Amino acid sequence: MGTGNSPTSSSPSAPAFSHLIDKSRPWWKNKRIVLLNFWIVVLLITSSTNGFDGHMMNGLQSLTQWETAFDHPSGGKLGLLNAIQNIGSLSAYPFSPYMTDGLGRRFAVLFGACIMIAATVVQTASQSVGMFIAARFMIGFGLTFAASSAPLLITEIAYPSQRGQLTSVYNCLWYVTYGTFNIPSSWAWRIPSAIQGFPSVIQICLIWFVPESPRWLISKGREAQALKTLAYYHANGNEQDPLVEYEFEEIKAAIKFDREVASNVGWMSLIKTPGNRKRMRIITALAFFSQWSGNGLISYYINKVLDAIGVTDPNTQLLINGCLSIWSFICGMTGGLLCDKAGRRLLFLTSSLGMLLFWTLQTICFAVDNEDGDLNAGYGYIAMIFLFTTFYTMAFSPLIVSYTVEILPYNLRAKGFVWFNFTVSLSVIFNQYVNPIALSALGWKYYLVYVFWIAFEVVFLWFFVVETRNRTLEETAALFDGDETVAQIAEKAAVSAGLPVDQANDDNEKKSRSEERIEDMKY
Incomplete structure (x- = not known):
């Protein structure tokens, strides 16, 4: 389902994972x-x-x-x-x-x-x-x-x-x-x-x-079954798909x-x-x-x-x-x-x-x-x-x-x-x-x-x-624990999935600046 192994630029208004999603067909x-x-x-x-x-x-x-x-x-x-x-x-x-x-x-x-x-x-x-x-x-x-x-x-x-x-x-x-x-x-x-x-x-x-x-499967130690489920529904069964690897x-x-x-x-x-x-x-x-x-x-x-x-x-x-x-x-x-x-x-x-x-x-x-x-x-x-x-x-x-x-x-x-x-x-x-x-x-x-x-x-x-x-x-869940937590989880996922870490950090820096603007607007 992925479009390539190299992430592309992502703006704060677009999902950080958007470059991993197949956009070739609806x-x-x-x-x-x-x-x-x-x-x-x-x-x-x-x-x-x-x-x-x-x-x-x-x-x-x-x-x-x-x-x-x-x-x-x-x-x-x-x-x-x-x-x-x-x-x-x-x-x-x-x-x-x-x-x-x-x-x-x-x-x-x-x-x-x-x-x-x-x-x-x-x-x-x-x-x-x-x-x-x-x-x-x-x-x-x-x-x-x-x-x-x-x-x-x-x-x-x-x-x-x-x-x-x-x-x-x-x-x-x-x-x-x-x-x-x-x-x-x-x-x-x-x-x-x-x-x-x-x-x-x-x-x-x-x-x-x-x-x-x-x-739930990963939390119970059933990682192989979890990977198979993600791959089957998110990538037509391809366990090496970049999106599946990143999610996993x-x-x-x-x-x-x-x-x-x-x-x-x-x-x-x-x-x-x-x-x-x-x-x-x-x-x-x-x-x-x-x-x-x-x-x-x-x-x-x-x-x-x-x-x-x-x-x-x-x-x-x-x-x-x-x-x-x-x-x-x-x-x-x-x-x-x-x-x-x-x-x-x-x-x-x-x-x-x-x-x-x-x-x-x-x-x-x-x-x-x-x-x-x-x-x-x-x-x-x-x-x-x-x-x-x-x-x-x-x-x-x-x-x-x-x-x-x-x-x-x-x-x-x-x-x-x-x-x-x-x-x-x-x-x-x-x-x-x-x-x-x-x-x-x-x-x-x-x-x-x-x-x-x-x-x-x-x-x-x-x-x-x-x-x-x-x-x-x-x-989203990590957002309430601070931007460092979001970046840490994203970086670990990117490294484990073989994706460039710099892009993940850049995406999260952009999201951090976006959140700062929201905080300024609120307070």
């Missing part, structure tokens, strides 16, 4: 990369179970058949129905990183998929609210194992020039459930419950065809460096070094921002909000919910595919500023409609929901997962990502209990809380988010 004409991307799609659908759940629960709350079956849940019971999946996820977090690191990324996905299939069977057959709650707990428990491993495997096997985009679209996949809600029986909610297990069925059938992470040696150098720095990789390693504290500060903030930006009111309680502005027809509510799902998918995919061209930092800042503007306008429309009963303000409110969602999903749907996994070094990637998911679950559970109570008590005034919070997000993202585009996974 990737879709390379059968091995197409096959690799197909296996990645098998992993990408993991997120659809979680995304599907949010939209399904939204739809069910507008569905007469479901409300009748479960005695019109409200208040604390409704909060528990929404929150129980995240409680199930929290219960699995202490165990999932050990399975992911110990038994492999693929095995963790398989284990989680098996639990979710069993859970969706119970959910579909539910005859009581207790049975429905238990099934949702099991879905959350199984989802943790699959969702904690799948993004790691995607980012660790993807072709280098496609890694950012493929990992970013992971969090953008969900289904629209509007059609089945028109069935005049309990199957209106049982069919969506059954569909929730479909992605897991696909994964159980295909997961053993998906390549295991070369990084860089992965080995990075894992060796991580082990030298922290031989005992426990949970405390996440905050032991200045670099790790920087990572965890950003990861924790992104986890809270992803759920505390007002989107929680839209994603789980849109029907209650629509009731408050006078849109009470269930079919109209379902239609708005379905259109919003489709629009969110389009915007999220667009943001994910632009992550390398536009850059992570620009997308985050644009997203947060747009959210601040349109949430403020949304608050004004909600207030006018509530105080004056102005129908036009109600319609304006719905328009603001779509505009707010446009900016939220352009960054916070695609980037929160990809940015988290790429800034973590291999030895901390599983535990750091579990911490991210744990924090997301905590923030979601808080939202699911607090939002309906606060909205009932304060009405439109509750929206002002989010106006000030989103303003804080803008300030935080400006000062702390670091640009990471156009780096290899190892370079």
Whole structure:
């Protein structure tokens, strides 16, 4: 796949490995990369179970058949129905990183998929609210194992020039459930419950065809198998290809460096070094921002909000919910595919500023409609929901997962990502209990809380988010440990792969100057 043994010049806006990538034909004409991307799609659908759940629960709350079956849940019971999946996820977090690191990324996905299939069977057959709650707990428990491993495997096997985009679209996949809600029986909610297990069925059938992470294989001493995997998918089986040699040696150098720095990789390693504290500060903030930006009111309680502005027809509510799902998918995919061209930092800042503007306008429309009963303000409110969602999903749907996994070094990637998911679950559970109570008590005034919070997000993202585009996974992770670490790993990889060291150093010097300019701009 390489174009030659001698690297060419690389600018800060181009990847350091760009000179090693075959540019003679587009990737879709390379059968091995197409096959690799197909296996990645098998992993990408993991997120659809979680995304599907949010939209399904939204739809069910507008569905007469479901409300009748479960005695019109409200208040604390409704909060528990929404929150129980995240409680199930929290219960699995202490165990999932050990399975992911110990038994492999693929095995963790398989284990989680098996639990979710069993859970969706119970959910579909539910005859009581207790049975429905238990099934949702099991879905959350199984989802943790699959969702904690799948993004790691995607980012660790993807072709280098496609890694950012493929990992970013992971969090953008969900289904629209509007059609089945028109069935005049309990199957209106049982069919969506059954569909929730479909992605897991696909994964159980295909997961053993998906390549295991070369990084995991190298960490377990299975270097020959790792090299063979890299060569098969990244270079049509050529183990002497310059790109494969560079990737292989860089992965080995990075894992060796991580082990030298922290031989005992426990949970405390996440905050032991200045670099790790920087990572965890950003990861924790992104986890809270992803759920505390007002989107929680839209994603789980849109029907209650629509009731408050006078849109009470269930079919109209379902239609708005379905259109919003489709629009969110389009915007999220667009943001994910632009992550390398536009850059992570620009997308985050644009997203947060747009959210601040349109949430403020949304608050004004909600207030006018509530105080004056102005129908036009109600319609304006719905328009603001779509505009707010446009900016939220352009960054916070695609980037929160990809940015988290790429800034973590291999030895901390599983535990750091579990911490991210744990924090997301905590923030979601808080939202699911607090939002309906606060909205009932304060009405439109509750929206002002989010106006000030989103303003804080803008300030935080400006000062702390670091640009990471156009780096290899190892370079990105090492970035938080200083430019010397990036240069050291790149130099070791270049020497071991037989590539000129001067060029690697020159590339990293250029990247260092670029990062200095970013730091100057931020501070």
